[in-house]
Amino acid sequence: MNENAKKHICNYLEKGVRYDGRKLTDFREVVIETGVSGSAEGSARVKIGGTEVIAGVKMAVEKPYPDTPNEGVLMVGVELLPLSSPEFESGPPNIKAIELARVVDRGIRESKSFDNKKLCIVEGEKVWAVMIDICTINDEGGLLDCSGLAAIAAIQDARFPKYEDGVVDYKTKTDKGLPMSKIPIPVTVIKIGNNFIVDPISDEEKVIDARLTVTSIENGSICALQKGGDSALSLDDVKTMVEIGLEKAKELRKHLKVK
Amino acid sequence: MYKKRFDGRDWDETRPIEAKVGIIKRANGSAMFKIGDTIAYASVFGPRELYPRFLQNPERGLLRCNYNMMPFSGSGDRVRPGPNRRSKEISMVTQKALLPVLNLEAYPNAVVDVFIEFPQTDAGSRCAGICAASLALADAGISMKDLVAAVAVGKVDDKIVVDLNYNEEAYDHVEGGVEGAPVADIPLAIVPSTGEISLLQMDGEISKEELFEAIEAGKKSSKKIAEVLRKALKDKFTGDTNE
Numbered sequence: 001m002n003e004n005a006k007k008h009i010c011n012y013l014e015k016g017v018r019y020d021g022r023k024l025t026d027f028r029e030v031v032i033e034t035g036v037s038g039s040a041e042g043s044a045r046v047k048i049g050g051t052e053v054i055a056g057v058k059m060a061v062e063k064p065y066p067d068t069p070n071e072g073v074l075m076v077g078v079e080l081l082p083l084s085s086p087e088f089e090s091g092p093p094n095i096k097a098i099e100l101a102r103v104v105d106r107g108i109r110e111s112k113s114f115d116n117k118k119l120c121i122v123e124g125e126k127v128w129a130v131m132i133d134i135c136t137i138n139d140e141g142g143l144l145d146c147s148g149l150a151a152i153a154a155i156q157d158a159r160f161p162k163y164e165d166g167v168v169d170y171k172t173k174t175d176k177g178l179p180m181s182k183i184p185i186p187v188t189v190i191k192i193g194n195n196f197i198v199d200p201i202s203d204e205e206k207v208i209d210a211r212l213t214v215t216s217i218e219n220g221s222i223c224a225l226q227k228g229g230d231s232a233l234s235l236d237d238v239k240t241m242v243e244i245g246l247e248k249a250k251e252l253r254k255h256l257k258v259k
Numbered sequence: 260m261y262k263k264r265f266d267g268r269d270w271d272e273t274r275p276i277e278a279k280v281g282i283i284k285r286a287n288g289s290a291m292f293k294i295g296d297t298i299a300y301a302s303v304f305g306p307r308e309l310y311p312r313f314l315q316n317p318e319r320g321l322l323r324c325n326y327n328m329m330p331f332s333g334s335g336d337r338v339r340p341g342p343n344r345r346s347k348e349i350s351m352v353t354q355k356a357l358l359p360v361l362n363l364e365a366y367p368n369a370v371v372d373v374f375i376e377f378p379q380t381d382a383g384s385r386c387a388g389i390c391a392a393s394l395a396l397a398d399a400g401i402s403m404k405d406l407v408a409a410v411a412v413g414k415v416d417d418k419i420v421v422d423l424n425y426n427e428e429a430y431d432h433v434e435g436g437v438e439g440a441p442v443a444d445i446p447l448a449i450v451p452s453t454g455e456i457s458l459l460q461m462d463g464e465i466s467k468e469e470l471f472e473a474i475e476a477g478k479k480s481s482k483k484i485a486e487v488l489r490k491a492l493k494d495k496f497t498g499d500t501n502e
Contacts, residue, residue: 037379038296040331050284054378056331077330079340083302083374085285090325092341131337133330135376137300138283170335 006192006207013195019203025244027199028142030255032149034157041173042158046150048199050140052084055150057132057158057178061168064120064127072119073129076105078136078147085139103186103226104134104148107215108155111223113182121163128160130178141201144213145252148186153256155180183256184223185249186215189241191233196240198248212238214245218253222246260434261416265426266295271476273410273422276484278390278491280398288399290491292391294410295424296381301391303399306369320366324354324373326388332377334425349385356389356409356448356458362402371401382425383411389448389458394488398495406488408481409448409458412473414465416440419473421480440464447477451485454478 012019022028028049037043040056064071078101080088093101108114119128132154134147155178162172190197191210200208210229216222222242227233233241268274274295283289286302293299309315326349328338342350353375363371373395375388386409393407413423415430416439423444432439443465448458456474465473 037298037329037331039334039379039381043331043378052283054329056329056378058331058337060336077340079329081327081374081376082304082325082372083286083289083300083376084283086304086307090342131330133337133340135329135378137376138285140285 005203009204009207010193010195013192013197018197020201024195024197025248027248027251030149030252032153032255034153040154041161042154042156042178044150044153044157046146046153048142048146049201050138051142051146052137053134053143053146053150054137055132055134055147055154057130057154059158059161060129060131061121061126061163062129063125068116069124070120071116072127074105074109074114074116075129075131076101076108076134076151077131078104078134080139081136084136088136088139099226099228100144100147101134103144103213103215103224104151106224107148107184107186108151111182111184111215111217113180113184113217115179115181118179139202141205142188142199144188145186145199148184148215149252149255152183152185156257182217183253184215184217185252186213186224187245187248187252188213189244191229191231191237191241196244198244210237212241212245214242214249216246216249220246261418261430261432264420266424270418271421271480273480273484274424276487278394278487280394280491280495286395286399288395288397288401290391290394290398292387292394294383294387294422296379297377297383297387298379299375299377299384299387299391301373301375301388301395303371303373303395303401305371305399306366306401307372309368309370315368317367318364320363320369320371322354322358322361322363322371322373324350324357324375324392326350326353326375326385328377328380328384332380334381349388352458352460353385353389353392357392357396357407359455359457360393360403360405360407360450361396362404365402371396382423382428383446386410386446386448390484390488394491397492405450405452406485407448407457408451408484408488409446410477410480410484411444411446412477412480413445413463414443414469414473419469419476421476443473445470445473445477447474447481449478449481451482
């Protein structure tokens with residue numbers, strides 16, 4: 001994307017209008033559907049405008065880490081499938097996929113919304129490992145916020161499989177859900193020139209100066225932050241971006257089913 | 260004895276099928292193919308420039324297929340992301356199954372990439388993947404002579420069956436302490452207009468006569484599947500079901 005394209009987008013933003021007609025801090029339409037994969041213990045499809053991801057939760061019984069013998073294991077992975085964009089290639093996760101997965105993971109982990117101790121079966125020997133995989137279906141920008149929502153929706157949808165005599169019966173689901181007490185939602189606020197926007201489309205993503213992902217829980221507390229982009233931010237910028245992030249998280253939260 | 264199919268189907272009846280094209284907007288062509296509880300998504304990119312350059316062929320384009328299960332799509336444990344021996348082999352036979360219908364000489368030096376993904380599986384995934392891929396190729400406007408319809412056939416106990424599901428594939432019958440013959444599983448891909456076979460694999464145990472009978476049954480089914488595929492393509496352009 002060249003300088004002219006950036007100028008073009010900036011000119012629009014100065015007038016308070018987006019490339020696609022939205023206001024600066026409008027999200028595209030959000031659609032959440034759960035139970036989209038019968039093979040997974042929990043799953044969800046989230047569409048934000050044209051961007052679409054599927055998240056699935058798999059559970060297994062494993063040995064705990066030696067330093068946390070009475071805690072379960074949580075893992076978040078993101079697959080930027082080459083099926084979803086001409087820009088994604090096959091191969092091991094690249095830095096974009098790794099960052100996405102780690103930011104989503106941190107939001108869930110650091111909000112302590114997940115009671116890992118409840119995932120313990122036999123201390124030091126057997127715990128539940130909860131693996132959340134997010135697969136992109138169509139990338140039209142804003143993958144991070146979409147992935148964050150999908151992970152949460154899939155966790156809410158998840159039910160433990162039957163576990164008896166040391167064997168997991170994946171065909172039989174119990175009605176017990178995952179121990180999730182808080183709901184962390186990431187919102188990525190983007191700075192282009194002097195303007196702040198949310199939910200970028202691909203063209204806007206290519207010309208960003210800086211971005212800040214603000215993950216927050218119901219009571220407005222922030223549980224994870226991640227700054228990206230090549231430019232630095234002033235404290236005032238950060239203040240503005242956090243305000244927008246918190247405000248927008250409230251909106252996105254409404255799309256999730258209330259527990 | 261296997262007297263009645265687990266899900267009550269006729270011996271030559273496939274599971275319910277749904278097909279839809281144009282589901283992934285960033286791709287040049289895309290499709291969803293669902294058969295029973297197996298769901299395949301396919302997207303096509305290209306013809307586009309082929310790198311590394313030494314793979315380029317001035318006579319014809321390259322078809323590159325990639326079969327991949329999403330980590331949560333298996334019926335048991337999580338599938339580790341990334342290619343493995345199984346997915347690499349299936350990618351290769353998928354490519355061979357599609358090649359006979361493509362006019363790749365129209366795309367010198369270029370590549371047509373096909374990516375096939377599964378959010379959930381219940382046996383028959385390579386065949387579902389081939390159906391989705393052939394639809395996505397047509398949706399992308401790639402020059403081709405026909406679609407490819409694929410279905411698994413096989414023998415469970417002494418019955419020739421079409422479109423085995425997971426329970427049938429895993430059927431393990433013991434009668435009077437004697438183990439029954441292993442289930443034969445035969446993935447097939449057929450070019451509907453000529454009846455040619457472009458994918459044929461098999462594992463299990465089956466006699467020569469039964470094999471031919473099974474292939475005949477597969478051919479019949481593939482005609483029906485081809486109709487569903489064609490309808491899905493037409494629907495996109497007549498707007499019957501899309502949006």
